[in-house]
Amino acid sequence: MFDGPEPASGGPAREVRTTCPYCGVGCGVVATVTADGGVSVRGDAEHPANRGRLCSKGSALADTLVPGEAGGRLLHPEIGGRRVSWDTALAEVATRFSDTIAKHGPDSVAFYVSGQLLTEDYYVANKLMKGFIGAANIDTNSRLCMASSVAGHKRGLGADAVPGTYADFETAKLVVLVGSNLAWCHPVLNQRLLAAKAEHGTRIVVVDPRRTASVDGADTHLALQAGTDSVLFNGLLVHLHAQGHMDAAFVADHAAGLDEALAAARADAPDIATVARRCKLSEAEVAAFYAEVATTERVVTVYSQGVNQSSQGTDTVNAILNTHFLTGRIGRPGMGPFSVTGQPNAMGGREVGGLANQLAAHMGFTSDEVDRVRRFWNAPRVADKPGLKAVDLFRAIEAGTVKAVWIMATNPAVSMPDAGRVRRALARCETVVVSDCIHDTDTGRLAHIRLPAAGWSEKDGTVTNSDRTVSRQRAFRAFEGEARPDWWILTQVARRMGFGDAFGYESPADVFREHAALSAFENGGTRAFDIGALAGIGHAEFETLAPFPWPWRAGGQPEARLFTEKRFFTGDGRARFVPVTTTPMPRALADGALLLNSGRLRDQWHTMTRTGLAPRLSAHAPEPCLDLHPADAAARGLSEGGLARIVTVAGEALARVHVTDAQGLGTAFLPMHWTDRFTEACVIGRLVDDEAVDPHSGQPDLKRMPATIHPYRPDWTAFLLTRRPVEPAHGGYWARRAVAGGHLIEMAGTGSVPCEADADWLPGFEPDGAAIEFSDTARGGWRKAWLSDGRLEACLFVTADGRLPGRSWLAGLLAADGLEDGARGALLAGRAPGARADEGRIVCSCFSVGVNRLIAAIRDGGLTSVAEIGAALKAGTNCGSCVPELKEVLRHAHQREVA
Numbered sequence: 001m002f003d004g005p006e007p008a009s010g011g012p013a014r015e016v017r018t019t020c021p022y023c024g025v026g027c028g029v030v031a032t033v034t035a036d037g038g039v040s041v042r043g044d045a046e047h048p049a050n051r052g053r054l055c056s057k058g059s060a061l062a063d064t065l066v067p068g069e070a071g072g073r074l075l076h077p078e079i080g081g082r083r084v085s086w087d088t089a090l091a092e093v094a095t096r097f098s099d100t101i102a103k104h105g106p107d108s109v110a111f112y113v114s115g116q117l118l119t120e121d122y123y124v125a126n127k128l129m130k131g132f133i134g135a136a137n138i139d140t141n142s143r144l145c146m147a148s149s150v151a152g153h154k155r156g157l158g159a160d161a162v163p164g165t166y167a168d169f170e171t172a173k174l175v176v177l178v179g180s181n182l183a184w185c186h187p188v189l190n191q192r193l194l195a196a197k198a199e200h201g202t203r204i205v206v207v208d209p210r211r212t213a214s215v216d217g218a219d220t221h222l223a224l225q226a227g228t229d230s231v232l233f234n235g236l237l238v239h240l241h242a243q244g245h246m247d248a249a250f251v252a253d254h255a256a257g258l259d260e261a262l263a264a265a266r267a268d269a270p271d272i273a274t275v276a277r278r279c280k281l282s283e284a285e286v287a288a289f290y291a292e293v294a295t296t297e298r299v300v301t302v303y304s305q306g307v308n309q310s311s312q313g314t315d316t317v318n319a320i321l322n323t324h325f326l327t328g329r330i331g332r333p334g335m336g337p338f339s340v341t342g343q344p345n346a347m348g349g350r351e352v353g354g355l356a357n358q359l360a361a362h363m364g365f366t367s368d369e370v371d372r373v374r375r376f377w378n379a380p381r382v383a384d385k386p387g388l389k390a391v392d393l394f395r396a397i398e399a400g401t402v403k404a405v406w407i408m409a410t411n412p413a414v415s416m417p418d419a420g421r422v423r424r425a426l427a428r429c430e431t432v433v434v435s436d437c438i439h440d441t442d443t444g445r446l447a448h449i450r451l452p453a454a455g456w457s458e459k460d461g462t463v464t465n466s467d468r469t470v471s472r473q474r475a476f477r478a479f480e481g482e483a484r485p486d487w488w489i490l491t492q493v494a495r496r497m498g499f500g501d502a503f504g505y506e507s508p509a510d511v512f513r514e515h516a517a518l519s520a521f522e523n524g525g526t527r528a529f530d531i532g533a534l535a536g537i538g539h540a541e542f543e544t545l546a547p548f549p550w551p552w553r554a555g556g557q558p559e560a561r562l563f564t565e566k567r568f569f570t571g572d573g574r575a576r577f578v579p580v581t582t583t584p585m586p587r588a589l590a591d592g593a594l595l596l597n598s599g600r601l602r603d604q605w606h607t608m609t610r611t612g613l614a615p616r617l618s619a620h621a622p623e624p625c626l627d628l629h630p631a632d633a634a635a636r637g638l639s640e641g642g643l644a645r646i647v648t649v650a651g652e653a654l655a656r657v658h659v660t661d662a663q664g665l666g667t668a669f670l671p672m673h674w675t676d677r678f679t680e681a682c683v684i685g686r687l688v689d690d691e692a693v694d695p696h697s698g699q700p701d702l703k704r705m706p707a708t709i710h711p712y713r714p715d716w717t718a719f720l721l722t723r724r725p726v727e728p729a730h731g732g733y734w735a736r737r738a739v740a741g742g743h744l745i746e747m748a749g750t751g752s753v754p755c756e757a758d759a760d761w762l763p764g765f766e767p768d769g770a771a772i773e774f775s776d777t778a779r780g781g782w783r784k785a786w787l788s789d790g791r792l793e794a795c796l797f798v799t800a801d802g803r804l805p806g807r808s809w810l811a812g813l814l815a816a817d818g819l820e821d822g823a824r825g826a827l828l829a830g831r832a833p834g835a836r837a838d839e840g841r842i843v844c845s846c847f848s849v850g851v852n853r854l855i856a857a858i859r860d861g862g863l864t865s866v867a868e869i870g871a872a873l874k875a876g877t878n879c880g881s882c883v884p885e886l887k888e889v890l891r892h893a894h895q896r897e898v899a
């Protein structure tokens with residue numbers, strides 16, 4: 001058995017340098033482990049990505065390291081829900097896969113993996129499937145994330161390579177954020193950008209249908225109609241060309257295809273008036289943007305999911321690249337197209353070939369490449385054609401042609417479009433294996449075999465961030481329970497399938513060395529990804545490996561910037577202009593329907609399996625909220641804080657309503673994070689269908705789903721504070737979040753007020769201790785609290801008139817060891833005598849400052865700026881992620897005063 005890291009046992013505190021497991025910024029983290037095993041984290045001042053900074057999620061990393069079952073960890077392998085030994089589980093996986101292949105051929109099995117695997121895990125998974133099983137049915141959640149950028153890069157640059165480095169954000173004069181909410185999704189990079197702006201006035205333009213937190217730091221917001229980015233950039237190409245802003249030497253000597261691209265752009269976006277009309281912007285806005293780009297040499301165009309997650313994502317990427325080729329703004333400091341990657345190792349996955357249409361080390365499926373990889377791996381049957389992309393893969397599972405699937409480090413029952421179909425497909429699949437660190441995930445519930453994976457702090461290997469910097473993730477805690485790293489699990493299964501000779505790895509360093517060697521194998525400068533300098537790296541060197549950007553060719557130096565010589569990875573070395581024609585909306589929008597957009601919140605990570613454990617991260621957005629424009633809300637009889645039912649052709653959901661003019665008219669926004677584990681069905685994947693995918697990248701269109709929205713009018717509302725999680729079953733609305741010491745569950749329903757005798761509305765809810773209760777006949781409800789050994793075990797407040805006390809004080813009691821004098825008597829009133837007002841929703845998660853306290857301080861203290869708020873309450877003075885919201889609160893508090 002592989003033992004892994006040493007547990008902390010006595011001795012002085014030690015510090016370990018590692019990398020944050022969340023976003024693609026890839027910040028360096030220094031973890032300090034004390035003698036008793038306690039962990040604290042700080043930003044690594046020596047890491048080139050963050051130079052000491054961390055955002056709210058990175059700062060709260062230690063809070064998510066909750067040991068054992070309380071942390072929700074999957075601690076042991078399971079078959080059919082019963083604990084088994086590793087040996088039994090590994091043998092079962094190997095046998096089931098081998099048998100299926102023997103009966104139905106290699107294409108009847110599949111892996112669905114993730115940008116949250118380490119490069120070493122990813123390499124082994126890809127090698128096993130494409131080299132030894134002999135099919136290319138391994139795809140990754142990067143299909144939902146970066147696939148359009150990959151395809152766009154390959155068409156334009158000849159290789160999937162981000163040209164620049166983060167330093168370009170600081171040396172640019174103009175940074176254009178297209179479909180990227182950098183402030184929430186890449187917060188440390190955003191902080192670097194804002195620091196540069198403060199220093200030398202970098203101009204920032206945000207192109208996004210919503211007014212996001214990123215707009216707060218920007219000079220201009222182009223709130224264009226969703227899906228019209230390609231019109232905007234086609235128009236820009238036409239404008240730059242017409243106004244003589246072409247770098248003629250670059251275009252003549254280093255690019256190809258301008259005429260065709262220009263012709264297509266002219267047909268799509270002949271003039272500013274047409275662009276303005278199609279994008280629903282004013283002509284003045286478009287003209288000003290074009291003039292600024294035309295007259296600024298150092299322009300960085302940053303793009304992310306607003307571009308990628310679209311049925312024309314690849315074309316939009318190329319429309320952006322085209323403008324950089326025309327002006328020769330690439331391969332030079334402070335300029336270039338810049339795809340910011342989402343997951344910590346989205347890039348690593350692309351390097352090893354984790355997508356079904358790649359082979360390995362930036363190679364595809366030409367016969368030369370297949371032959372090269374076959375010789376390097378000494379593999380019997382390397383796949384010679386692409387495999388199924390995510391949407392098709394799950395459809396094949398549904399159709400029964402894929403009979404065994406192994407899902408690693410991703411939660412497709414939530415994150416895939418048409419997640420209802422994905423769940424049905426998995427429910428009927430003969431063999432579903434799920435490797436995850438968390439026990440109870442929506443996907444894990446559908447598994448036959450569950451394998452406990454080592455998580456961040458226990459795993460060891462490398463990740464690559466958005467600017468191609470490879471960093472080490474290092475282990476500093478012992479494996480939880482029997483959890484083991486993914487590369488080890490895969491290696492063990494490969495050996496049991498009879499491929500032991502090719503899977504002799506005993507450590508991540510063994511895998512990394514081979515990966516580095518393959519990247520250089522018969523490369524000769526033809527493939528961008530080459531880290532041949534590390535092909536002979538020893539264990540000790542791997543331990544101390546400092547962050548470096550690729551390529552790092554044998555005998556050379558790491559190259560932070562690509563294309564400095566203006567040579568691209570196309571056969572003739574020229575960059576390729578690609579003609580782009582904007583396609584119509586992929587789905588018809590019926591009368592009264594809104595376009596449902598989806599994306600991320602500041603403090604949650606995807607399906608919340610880890611960030612959902614941290615009370616301080618869950619306080620920022622306690623419930624799933626649907627953002628609506630005031631006019632759209634009014635037209636539907638919806639108001640702030642009410643509940644909405646969202647209906648699409650794929651499914652339904654319930655969410656809390658947030659009315660805001662940041663949301664464009666005719667559109668709505670729902671966060672992607674909530675799962676069945678945290679709410680009564682507000683799973684984003686159940687609302688978005690899988691009909692619209694990009695023809696080049698296979699990336700689904702996730703941000704433009706027609707939806708009708710109706711009020712949900714409950715007859716009763718309630719909340720429950722409890723030490724143990726509960727999943728209500730009353731058929732109405734509920735949402736759970738972590739609070740210190742337990743869980744807070746908000747509920748609402750129709751019909752008669754549930755009474756205590758209704759046993760099944762709170763299945764499994766059996767609090768310890770003695771109860772005190774109060775029947776609130778005036779409000780048609782009741783309140784009850786359970787106390788044991790002088791501490792609060794649970795309390796339940798139910799009302800028919802919608803009025804309930806604030807939750808902060810009661811939640812605080814759950815965290816406390818015992819009740820203070822007077823608290824017991826005040827319990828069922830829900831508020832301590834003389835206590836200060838309820839904190840309300842938490843805005844600053846670093847110092848737990850809520851919206852109610854902010855408003856009171858602004859009013860009572862006459863505060864007028866974020867700096868004054870910081871001085872008075874500390875809010876906004878640590879990671880700074882909440883500054884845009886502090887400004888919003890200031891604005892609203894003052895507006896209300898005026899009104």
Ligand SMILES: Nc1nc2c(c(=O)[nH]1)N[C@H]1C(S)=C(S)[C@@H](COP(=O)(O)OP(=O)(O)OC[C@H]3O[C@@H](n4cnc5c(=O)[nH]c(N)nc54)[C@H](O)[C@@H]3O)O[C@H]1N2
Binds near residue numbers: 182184226342601
């Ligand atoms: N806090 C947090 N940070 C994260 C993550 C997380 O879960 N939580 N996940 C990480 C991952 S994997 C990823 S991929 C990144 C994603 O990072 P982002 O791409 O920045 O995040 P999203 O919120 O998905 O989408 C960005 C924006 O696209 C806009 N948009 C929608 N449609 C259009 C359109 O047609 N045109 C334009 N121009 N914009 C449009 C949306 O309004 C949204 O504001 O974030 C990473 N960082």
Ligand SMILES: Nc1nc2c(c(=O)[nH]1)N[C@H]1C(S)=C(S)[C@@H](COP(=O)(O)OP(=O)(O)OC[C@H]3O[C@@H](n4cnc5c(=O)[nH]c(N)nc54)[C@H](O)[C@@H]3O)O[C@H]1N2
Binds near residue numbers: 409436454610
């Ligand atoms: N509608 C809509 N849908 C979307 C998006 C959107 O914007 N809108 N965004 C899409 C994008 S960009 C992405 S990246 C996806 C993300 O979607 P998912 O990949 O499904 O989301 P996660 O919650 O990050 O799932 C990761 C899982 O891996 C587990 N895990 C973490 N570390 C490890 C490890 O080391 N080993 C193993 N075996 N397991 C581990 C976690 O506990 C968690 O269960 O969602 C996509 N879906």
Ligand code: SF4
Binds near residue numbers: 023027188
């Ligand atoms: S910016 Fe991204 S990588 Fe850096 S601390 Fe925050 S989540 Fe982690």
Ligand SMILES: [Mo]
Binds near residue numbers: 144146342
């Ligand atoms: Mo992503």
